[in-house]
Amino acid sequence: SYVLTQPPSVSVAPGTTARMSCGGNNIGSKAVHWYQQKPGQAPVLVIYYDTNRPSGIPERFSGSSSRDTATLTINRVEAGDEADYYCQVWDYSTEHWVFGGGTRLSVL
Amino acid sequence: DVQLVESGGGLVQPGGSLRLSCVASGFSLSDYEMNWVRQAPGKGLEWVSYIRSSGSPVYYADSVRGRFSIARDNARNSVHLQMSTLRVDDTAVYYCVREGGTYGNDTFDLWGDGTLVTVSS
Numbered sequence: 001s002y003v004l005t006q007p008p009s010v011s012v013a014p015g016t017t018a019r020m021s022c023g024g025n026n027i028g029s030k031a032v033h034w035y036q037q038k039p040g041q042a043p044v045l046v047i048y049y050d051t052n053r054p055s056g057i058p059e060r061f062s063g064s065s066s067r068d069t070a071t072l073t074i075n076r077v078e079a080g081d082e083a084d085y086y087c088q089v090w091d092y093s094t095e096h097w098v099f100g101g102g103t104r105l106s107v108l
Numbered sequence: 109d110v111q112l113v114e115s116g117g118g119l120v121q122p123g124g125s126l127r128l129s130c131v132a133s134g135f136s137l138s139d140y141e142m143n144w145v146r147q148a149p150g151k152g153l154e155w156v157s158y159i160r161s162s163g164s165p166v167y168y169a170d171s172v173r174g175r176f177s178i179a180r181d182n183a184r185n186s187v188h189l190q191m192s193t194l195r196v197d198d199t200a201v202y203y204c205v206r207e208g209g210t211y212g213n214d215t216f217d218l219w220g221d222g223t224l225v226t227v228s229s
Contacts, residue, residue, distance in 0.1 A: 001170070031214055033214070033215055033216070035153070035216070037153075042203060042219035042220065042221055042222060043153065043203075043216075043219055044219075045211065045215055045216060045217055048211045048212060048214075048215045049211075049212060049214075049215075052211070054210070054211055054217070084152075086152065086153050088216070090214055095165075095167045096155065096167065096169060096170075097143065097145075097155035097158065098155070099145075099152060099153040099154065099155060100152075101152050102152040102153070
């Protein structure tokens with residue numbers, strides 16, 4: 001089965017840049033979506049199809065994808081960005097949706 | 109308001125059954141594919157099941173195949189998850205999720221608030 005690997009945690013200072021990776025075999029050939037989940041809340045879509053932002057998501061959020069790694073980048077990080085972030089792909093071979101294990105972003 | 113509301117969660121003994129329901133408001137559920145996603149306490153997201161807008165095909169995670177069954181009632185704007193032979197590790201918040209909305213066919217653009225299922229003796 002397809003596996004997405006995310007670092008458990010990332011810590012940054014306010015105003016700096018946070019980069020969260022999502023590793024997967026040839027993930028660059030798949031559409032990657034990213035979700036933000038704050039404590040006690042349902043997840044929210046923040047990036048879709050690798051690089052696109054839904055309406056209402058700040059321009060500070062961006063996504064990229066290359067051969068084996070997709071990356072969610074948050075510029076000028078704010079305290080309100082503290083959350084868990086999950087990447088997601090569709091695995092055609094198993095007809096399963098797959099989530100990464102999630103990365104907890106801490107703003108120091 | 110456009111929203112999904114889950115119900116049916118609760119405490120059940122191992123080996124028992126439970127039926128979750130998800131009702132949509134503000135839009136027609138029949139236009140969308142639907143999923144169930146769960147999250148065990150303190151853990152990450154786990155996809156559980158998918159159903160096409162027409163009702164077929166359906167897909168299941170390996171961990172629930174043969175025990176869970178997804179169905180939809182487009183006339184009642186609802187989708188259901190029948191869970192049987194429940195195990196302790198099925199304990200989780202279960203989210204109903206819309207797929208294929210505003211941002212494209214493969215995006216989970218609308219989530220319910222979730223319903224908690226606790227499997228314990």
